[in-house]
Structures are given as structure tokens and as C-alpha cells.
Amino acid sequence: MQDPTSVGIVTPKSARFDASLRLKSGAVLDGYELVYETYGALNADKSNAVLICHALSGTHHVAGYYADNEKNIGWWDNMIGPGKPIDTTRFFVIGVNNLGGCHGSTGPASINPKTGKPGKPYGADFPVVTVEDWVQAQVQLADYLGIKQFAAVAGGSLGGMQALQWALDFPDRVRHALVIAAAAKLTAQNIAFNDVARQAIMTDPDFHGGDFYSHGVVPKKGLRLARMLGHITYLSDDSMAEKFGRDLRSGVHAYNFDAEFEIESYLRYQGDKFAGRFDANTYLLMTKALDYFDPAHAHGGDLSTAFRAAQADFLVLSFTSDWRFSPERSRTIVKALLDNGRDVSYAEITSSHGHDSFLMEDRHYHDLVRAYMDNLAT
Amino acid sequence: MMTTMTNIATPLIVPRPDFAAIAAWVKPGARVLDLGCGDGSLLRYLRDACDVRGYGVEIDDDNILACFKNGVNVIQGDLESGLSGFESGSFDYVILSQTLQAMKHTEGIVKEMLRVGKEGIVSFPNFGYWQNRLQIVFGRMPVSEALPYQWFDTPNIHLCTLGDFEAFCHQHGAHILERRVMSGDRQITFAPNLLGTLAFYRFERLK
Numbered sequence: 260m261q262d263p264t265s266v267g268i269v270t271p272k273s274a275r276f277d278a279s280l281r282l283k284s285g286a287v288l289d290g291y292e293l294v295y296e297t298y299g300a301l302n303a304d305k306s307n308a309v310l311i312c313h314a315l316s317g318t319h320h321v322a323g324y325y326a327d328n329e330k331n332i333g334w335w336d337n338m339i340g341p342g343k344p345i346d347t348t349r350f351f352v353i354g355v356n357n358l359g360g361c362h363g364s365t366g367p368a369s370i371n372p373k374t375g376k377p378g379k380p381y382g383a384d385f386p387v388v389t390v391e392d393w394v395q396a397q398v399q400l401a402d403y404l405g406i407k408q409f410a411a412v413a414g415g416s417l418g419g420m421q422a423l424q425w426a427l428d429f430p431d432r433v434r435h436a437l438v439i440a441a442a443a444k445l446t447a448q449n450i451a452f453n454d455v456a457r458q459a460i461m462t463d464p465d466f467h468g469g470d471f472y473s474h475g476v477v478p479k480k481g482l483r484l485a486r487m488l489g490h491i492t493y494l495s496d497d498s499m500a501e502k503f504g505r506d507l508r509s510g511v512h513a514y515n516f517d518a519e520f521e522i523e524s525y526l527r528y529q530g531d532k533f534a535g536r537f538d539a540n541t542y543l544l545m546t547k548a549l550d551y552f553d554p555a556h557a558h559g560g561d562l563s564t565a566f567r568a569a570q571a572d573f574l575v576l577s578f579t580s581d582w583r584f585s586p587e588r589s590r591t592i593v594k595a596l597l598d599n600g601r602d603v604s605y606a607e608i609t610s611s612h613g614h615d616s617f618l619m620e621d622r623h624y625h626d627l628v629r630a631y632m633d634n635l636a637t
Numbered sequence: 638m639m640t641t642m643t644n645i646a647t648p649l650i651v652p653r654p655d656f657a658a659i660a661a662w663v664k665p666g667a668r669v670l671d672l673g674c675g676d677g678s679l680l681r682y683l684r685d686a687c688d689v690r691g692y693g694v695e696i697d698d699d700n701i702l703a704c705f706k707n708g709v710n711v712i713q714g715d716l717e718s719g720l721s722g723f724e725s726g727s728f729d730y731v732i733l734s735q736t737l738q739a740m741k742h743t744e745g746i747v748k749e750m751l752r753v754g755k756e757g758i759v760s761f762p763n764f765g766y767w768q769n770r771l772q773i774v775f776g777r778m779p780v781s782e783a784l785p786y787q788w789f790d791t792p793n794i795h796l797c798t799l800g801d802f803e804a805f806c807h808q809h810g811a812h813i814l815e816r817r818v819m820s821g822d823r824q825i826t827f828a829p830n831l832l833g834t835l836a837f838y839r840f841e842r843l844k
Contacts, residue, residue: 593712594722600668600690605712606701623698630705 264340266298266347269323269333271363276399280358283551286386289372293400294363295319295355298339299347301404307637308406309350310397311335312414312421315489315545316537318362321354322347337620344629349637350410358396359388359544367540368472381540383469388544390417390552394424401432410637413437415617416584417545420552423592427554430570435635437628439576440617442588443562443595444553449583452492453546456485460539469540478539483530485542490529495580495613562591563598572602574631576624578616579609604631655734655760655835656682658817662758662839663687667729670694670753672716672746673736676703684709694720717742720749732758735835738793747809751842756814760837763818765798765830783834799830806840815839 261267273294280288296319301308311321313334322333322340339345339352356364367385370378401409412425412433419441426436445453460466463481467474491499503522518524558564573596577589586607596603608624610616616624656679663669665687671680674693677700683689693711695701704711714722717740731754733746738761740746750757762783763769769779778788786793797805799818806813818825818833825833 590714590722594724597692597712597722597727598724602690602710603692603712604705604710605714606698606705607713609698623702626702627705630702634705634708 264342265336266323266333266340268326269296269298269320270326271296271319273363274400274403276396276403278399280392280395280399282386282392283389284387288358288365288386291358291365291396292363292369293355293358293365293396295353295400296321296323296333297354297404298322298352299350301351301406302637304637305406306408306410307350308401308404308409309345309352310401310409310412310425311339311345311352311354312393312397312412312418312425313354313357314414314416314418315549316533316542317418318360319354319356319364320362322352334618337618338625338628344625345413345632346629350632353400353404355397355400357388357393357545359385359541359548361538361541366538367469367544368538380472382472383540385540385544387547387551389548390420390424391428393421393548394428397421397425398429398432407432409433410635411435411437411632413439414441415439416441416614417549417552420549423554424552426569426571426573427565428568430568433571435574435631436569436571437574437576437631438589438592439574440578440581440584440589440614441575441592442584443555443592445550446588450550452488452583453550456488456546457543459484459488460543463539466539469543471539477534479531479534482534482537482539482542483527486533486537487526487530490526492583493614495582495611497580498611498613501611562595566595566599566601569596569599569601573604574628575603575605576617576627577605577607578612578614579607580611581614581616583614655679655819655837657686658819658837659683659732659734659758659760660686661817662815662837663689663730666690668727670720670723670728670731672720672731672733672750673739674704674709674711674734675700677707677709677711679732679734680704680709681707716740716746719745720753723753725752726755728754730754730756730758734758734760735762737761738796740795743795743805744809747805747811751811751840756839756841757811758837758839759802760835761797761802762793763799763830763833763836764796765800766820766834767831770831781834799833799836802836802838806838810843811840812843813838813840 271294275292277290320333322336324332341348356362359366367381371381412422414422419438422436422438425433460481463478465476466478506521554565555562575589575593577586593605612619667689669689669691671693674695680691680693694714696715701713731750772779817837818829819835
């Protein structure tokens with residue numbers, strides 16, 4: 260029997276944009292494609308649209324599942340659906356894969372129209388994209404779908420940064436921004452983690468300077484390491500202790516370097532799984548977008564000044580055990596919003612799951628989002 | 638449900654007759670910060686009655702959710718650690734409604750109210766109310782409508798009388814602008830420290 264709170268079978272769609280996009284770096288992308296999914300129905304006023312922005316390894320597949328693979332469930336399916344906190348019986352929800360992605364939108368593995376050789380992917384030639392660039396591209400998609408103003412733009416982590424950027428760059432096009440487990444900029448420690456991940460990928464002999472496609476190989480070893488490192492930082496010490504402790508797979512010490520401890524086995528498995536499905540160049544681009552994000556930078560480091568443009572109402576959420584995007588980082592955002600007199604609510608959710616908490620099903624967390632969304636006019 | 642000492646969310650479970658009294662002092666359209674805002678009903682009342690732009694500060698998860706449902710702005714945080722997330726002089730009024738007596742850092746929060754708000758509004762149960770005095774005369778800690786807890790489970794750790802609070806303000810650089818004393822929904826003007834159950838003060842930083 261079908262789950263009545265699932266949006267059910269979904270089908271990705273694709274939109275092609277021929278107008279060139281000038282990126283923050285100065286590079287120009289001559290036309291691009293964005294793959295997206297939608298759930299629920301757009302109302303006559305087109306006033307009930309909610310844009311979901313994805314995080315580092317996310318995709319446009321936010322909710323529901325595919326007809327040919329029922330196990331391929333959207334990454335935020337516990338949040339979005341009929342009767343769920345972001346209720347698709349009220350809202351028209353859009354998930355979009357960002358530029359530079361590896362799930363259908365134009366990215367490093369896409370064919371580069373500029374190259375002389377037919378069928379050659381961008382590879383290392385794909386320009387560095389920023390959160391601002393993603394928002395610019397998402398605006399094109401909104402226009403394409405006839406949406407002048409979103410009821411809400413929502414996201415966790417890097418997705419929350421996009422929600423913030425929307426409110427700053429297109430203040431009249433977003434009524435509410437849901438900024439979850441995010442930060443107004445990365446700390447040096449965060450950039451450090453990202454660089455280790457990038458170095459793991461770039462020093463893999465199979466990386467070939469980003470042009471591994473033509474060599475018929477994938478820098479799996481590097482990508483795997485990058486993911487293993489990332490994964491550690493998304494969890495908390497407590498949740499790892501609770502889930503794995505010092506448990507041994509065979510129960511005894513083998514005195515070798517195989518995956519003896521359960522945590523080793525788990526991380527290696529996660530790394531392998533990720534390396535098999537994700538593009539190494541995309542991983543580099545996504546981490547770089549994280550590093551560059553800093554709306555205060557153009558305002559002498561003053562976030563309150565940077566937020567002057569914002570007109571939206573804000574919901575800011577953080578999680579107590581999230582040390583990668585700690586509650587303190589969210590409180591900085593809240594302070595800057597308060598300084599500008601914006602309507603803002605902030606909750607610090609008790610959770611042991613670290614940064615990944617924003618993806619987890621937690622009653623209080625979901626109750627908060629539900630209550631916030633319920634009060635939102637469409 | 639009993640509140641713990643660190644949970645200063647709703648130290649009183651009685652219906653709060655203080656909303657209209659506070660609203661009478663708040664200028665329309667003002668920026669208001671309500672400390673220990675509970676379920677947000679005062680903020681909601683002030684928003685509807687005075688068109689204020691308000692924010693609550695609250696620590697308790699259930700109250701945060703109730704604020705969301707009430708559609709008022711709320712910032713989760715612990716008042717005991719101050720108001721560092723708020724700019725000096727950024728609010729017209731900082732309200733501490735029936736929460737003062739449950740705070741550990743009484744001096745600290747009043748100091749912060751004077752920093753963040755142009756004016757402070759405080760309400761608290763008057764420990765000098767004659768029935769409270771009488772119960773003590775008979776050898777028991779007072780239990781009443783305004784002080785519904787037993788001595789062993791009360792969140793109210795810093796109870797005071799009108800006289801105590803006025804002396805406190807004098808010592809801590811707070812200039813009292815207005816006082817209102819109530820008993821139920823009646824305003825008390827005669828012998829307020831004896832006949833009033835609930836006290837309201839509006840004050841500013843001593844210039």
C-alpha cells in the first residue's frame with residue numbers, strides 16, 4: 260500500500276536556458292540545463308511555491324521515489340509530502356540540482372560546447388560556481404515556471420546559505436527564508452576540512468587534473484577519502500560512540516590494518532558508496548562554493564550591513580551537537596537579522612546527530628517547521 | 638507540569654491579568670523584547686493591541702513551539718547568560734513579565750534590560766501582599782493564586798516586595814517612571830505593598 264504521506268512516484272524534468280550566465284568569477288556559461296522536480300500543485304496566483312536548495316551532495320530529488328527504483332527516495336522525504344511539515348497539499352515544492360552538479364544539471368561531466376572536440380566534457384574547464392551563481396540560475400528556473408515570488412526558500416547547510424542569498428539578492432522574490440544548520444561564512448577549520456577533501460581528490464593519480472573522463476577512469480580513492488573525512492565531521496562524537504563505540508567486527512583484535520572496528524567498516528562503506536555515484540569535480544566545486552560564501556565580505560565584514568537588503572521573514576534553526584555549523588554560527592545570522600528589524604525566529608534543537616541532524620526525522624524539529632509553515636500565507 | 642529552576646519559561650500558571658496593564662504602557666508600533674515570553678501570548682496580545690514589532694526570548698522547547706504556533710517571533714536562548722545577541726538601545730521596551738522572581742541572575746538581567754531597551758517593564762508577584770504576610774505569621778510559606786507553588790517545588794527563587802524592588806532600582810541605576818499595582822483585575826492605589834498581588838514597573842536607565 261502506498262504511504263499517504265509520500266508524494267509518490269516522481270519524474271525529474273529538465274529546463275534549458277540559452278541565455279549566457281555571467282558568473283561571479285567573471286567566467287561566462289553559454290547556456291545551461293537545470294534538472295528539477297516538483298511536488299504538489301502551483302495555485303492560480305502562483306503564490307504557494309517553495310524552493311528547496313540542496314547541500315553539498317544533495318540533488319533535485321528531494322521527495323518521493325522513482326517508478327523504476329522505489330528505494331531511491333528523495334533526500335528530504337521525511338520533511339516534504341502530503342501532511343508533512345512542508346505540506347505538498349498546500350505548497351508547490353521545487354527541488355533543483357545546482358549548476359556544477361552531477362545529477363543532470365550542467366556540470367563538469369556535461370559536454371562542453373566550446374571545445375573543438377565533439378563530445379568532450381568540461382572537466383577541469385567547468386568554471387568555479389558560487390552560491391550567488393546558483394541563486395542566479397535558480398531565478399531563471401523560477402521565471403521559467405512563472406513564479407515571481409516564493410512563499411519560502413528553504414535549505415539545510417549549504418542549502419541554507421542559498422536561502423540566505425536569495426533573501427539578499429532577490430528580496431522581493433522570497434517571503435520567507437528557512438535557514439537550517441547553516442552559517443553566514445565558513446570558519447578556518449571548515450575551510451581546512453574542505454581543502455583536505457579536495458587534496459585527497461586532486462592528488463589521486465586517476466584525477467588527471469580534472470579531465471579523468473577522457474582517460475576512462477574515476478578518482479575513486481580520492482573521492483572516497485574526501486567523503487570519509489566529510490562524513491566524520493557531519494556526525495558528532497556522541498552519535499558515533501552510540502552507534503559504533505569501539506565495537507569490533509569479529510569481536511577480537513586481528514593485529515593488522517583491515518577494517519577491524521565497526522566505525523572503520525562503516526566509513527569505508529560510505530566512502531565506497533559515495534565514490535561510485537558522485538563526480539569528483541562536482542565535489543571540488545561544491546566545497547569551493549561553501550568556502551567562498553561570505554555575504555559580509557563585500558560590506559567590510561559587517562553582516563548586519565550585508566543583510567540590509569533583506570525583506571523576507573526568517574526561520575533560523577540549529578542543532579546542539581552540530582560542531583561543523585554550530586549554533587553559534589546561526590546566532591550570528593539571527594543577530595544580523597535583528598539588527599535590521601527583520602521578523603525572525605530561532606530555535607536551537609537538541610540533537611545528538613551532529614550536522615546531519617537537519618536531515619533526520621526528529622519530532623520537535625519537524626513540529627517547529629510544520630508550525631512555521633502552517634502560519635505562512637500562500 | 639512543574640518547571641525546574643533553570644526553566645524560567647512559565648513560573649506562574651495562573652491566567653495572566655497583566656497583559657492589558659503592560660499594553661497600556663506600550664506605545665503603538667514600538668519595538669518590544671519580551672524576556673521569558675512563554676508561549677508568546679503576551680507578544681501576540683501586544684501585536685494585536687498595539688501593533689508592536691516584537692520578539693520573545695525563551696529557553697523551553699515546548700514554549701518555543703507554542704510561540705511558532707502563535708505566529709510570534711521567538712529567539713531560543715538562556716536569559717541567565719545575558720542578552721549578548723541584542724544590540725544596545727535596540728528596543729523601545731524590554732519586558733520581563735512575571736519572570737524576575739524566577740531568575741538566578743537578577744542583577745544581571747536588569748542591567749541587560751537597561752542596556753538593550755530604552756525602557757524596561759517588569760511585573761512580579763508582590764511578596765508583601767497581606768495574605769502572604771499572614772501565612773508567614775502562622776508559620777508557613779505563602780501559597781496563593783499568584784504564588785501557586787510549595788516551598789520545595791517553586792521556581793520563584795528571588796521573591797520581593799514593592800519596597801524591595803524600589804530599593805533595588807535605586808541601587809542599580811534604574812529610574813522608575815511608573816508603577817501600577819493590581820489585585821486580580823482591580824488596580825490598587827491604597828497601601829499597595831499590603832493589598833496588591835501583582836506589581837508593574839516601567840523604568841529607564843538613570844541619566
